[in-house]
Amino acid sequence: MKNLILVILAFPLIVGAQSFVDKTNAIQVDYTKDVSATTLPVISWETPRIESSFSTEKSIMLRARVKSSVELEEVKLRITFGGKTVEKNIEIPPLQNSFNFEQKLNLREGSNIVEILAKNKKGGIVTSERSILHGEDDIISSIDANRKDYALVIATDEYDYWGDLNNPINDAKTIGSILEEKYGFEVDMMINPSVEELNDKVYDYNSKVYNPQDQLMIFVAGHGYFDETLEEGYVVASNSLKNDKGKTTYLSHNLLRVRLDNIKCEHILLVMDVCFGGTIDPRMARLRGNALEREDAQYLVKKLTKRTRKFLTSGSKEYVPDGTPGKHSPFAEKFILALREIGGGEGRILSTTELIPYFMRLPTEPRFGSFGTDEPNSDFVFVAK
Template sequence: MKNILSSLLILLVTCSQAQLVSDKTNAIRIDASQSVEGEVILPFISWEFPTREYTNSQEKKTKFVASIESSTPIKEVKLGIGKKRGAKPLATTTIEVPENTLKFQVEKDIYLRDGENVVSLIVTSEDGGTVVDYRNVLVGLDAISKAIDINRKDYALLIGTDKYDNWSDLVNPVYDVETISGLLSENYNFDTEVLTNPEQDDFLVKIKEYSQKKYKPQDQLLIFIAGHGQFDESFGEGYIVTKGSLQNDEAKTSYIPHSVLRNIIDNIPCEHILLVMDVCFSGTFDPVIARSRASVYEDLDDAELLVRKLSKKTRRYLTSGGKEYVSDGVAGSHSPFAQRFIEILKSRGGDDRIITLHEIYPVMQRLKTLPRTGEFGQNEKDSDFVFVAK
């Protein structure tokens, strides 16, 4: 987590591997009692629920769902319940797997006791490779303040405009938001929606829809906007340009003012919101041009870090520039800003699979046009936005 630049380099080396295994999850064991010839190809476990390693629940009954893939037949699948990772489970159940199965889905309702529960999924292939993966669930009414809510969700609304009635067309915004949407959905379990080439009314109505959603305390919302932007020196205001915006609109009534966008987003009843804008003059979103607030954190375990991040009300933004034009890039490629953002998401956060906004900004600063970051509205001190890879 602490060195995304290193993670980006590691990504190039590891992208061809079937599975990246750390000492925290997907622990590997080889059955030494069997005679194993050649390379052992390990099964791959992908949790569908809970997607995060450390969560909490006020409900004792929880359905655990995971997908298993193996290039050699799956020999045995077990679910265990215990108090500590790595220790022998207090109870285990064997799940029947048909012969010669290479893909298998586990769905099991488990009754958990109050307090800490460690659920282990143990998968053994016929060639002797065993993979163990864990999910920690804290159960009880006092759990909310101590761990990550098992039902928390991350949402992303991505708006890209590259076709304009009165402005010059762009080449990359729709491509950028669709690519980022795929990464957020597949790698970080975001519930994503893409809006392309909206009119002014469509843009505002869609934002309004997100203001009417019901959010839980630890839910997050990412709003990503790519397209043309404008700034008026007389009004001292920046604007989002939509599909039908006029080229020479003296009153700016066909644009969306940053001040209006700030207020609308600030009033969305989600505790944790990050606005990212890959738009010309986007740095003028903040009346005081983009202030960067970097923080240094002590070493915490994953659960403690995420609880800290999700305990502060977040109203933060990241923009592709300040009071200036920014590059749209070339056709068939991404904009420089979007490309760097995509590279960071592809890194999956390194060993702990967590990326924070405070880590993203230093990497984005290497761009030729300096991005800006800051806060708005009801933001609380030391707030942050987190991306947690599956």
């Protein structure tokens, strides 16, 4: 057994705001001392964000924050591979009980377990662990066993205060059926939801636990709105008020971006067939007025080991057509065609790269891009059964 190679870097304080998402997952308390929940240390991870992840890179940068309301006694980093553990004490900055640190870790083939332990002088001990699977063969062997695709499909035809639409529910049901039957998605359908139901549903997806290669697609069809004064786009819910200056009865694109980015699924695609959908990209909101050659498993490893936050909208900062009653909207029609034509036969995989050309001749200006913590060269893929 080869020795674990661990490259130790200095642990400087990192200045500036960062988005730490996952906190502690194990607590120990010395009951001989006065310990309360408010005095326990807190460990928050930036990378890896989720408890179990895959990486094809030879090394990763561990980034985390340790915080305590009382003086810290010790902080340790433990790396375990093949039953062997390497432990290092992390230097606690003087006069600071809250600090960020980062550490480069050279990965070995197989499972790499990383654990942080923080203990304060009141006897509270908190540990937080991350598992990183490295090696293409190991990752390939786990794809079919662990990977699952989810689709949250939201469609609104009927509105209390806005004009009703013809096709969103029909579009959504057709797309949901294809995703379920052809690509094996677990489809969650929301029909004519209120803004309260939308917020509750997004919260539920933030509470779910996902495997490293799981994917989540969110499809939204219905009315969209853009407020020129606030310079912000909105999803219109079934109970959104027309005269609502504060837009409290709408789901704002800013809030939607943040909450979707915080979902603990590594691969997310947001598809919006709504007016002004392109303003999900804040740069747009600020404005005034051939198939790939690949072997399926290797391609999936390449794409599904990178964090994905993509969006696809039916238009930019503009109104988009609903379509003829009883049919599909122009955007949904192209999306359905792409899902049906690609994926299956010799090519099981439909990537967003292959999806985009279907929308290029629409009279509107569909937009494709990334949001939040999207990684370079990432992609969302539809894998036919």
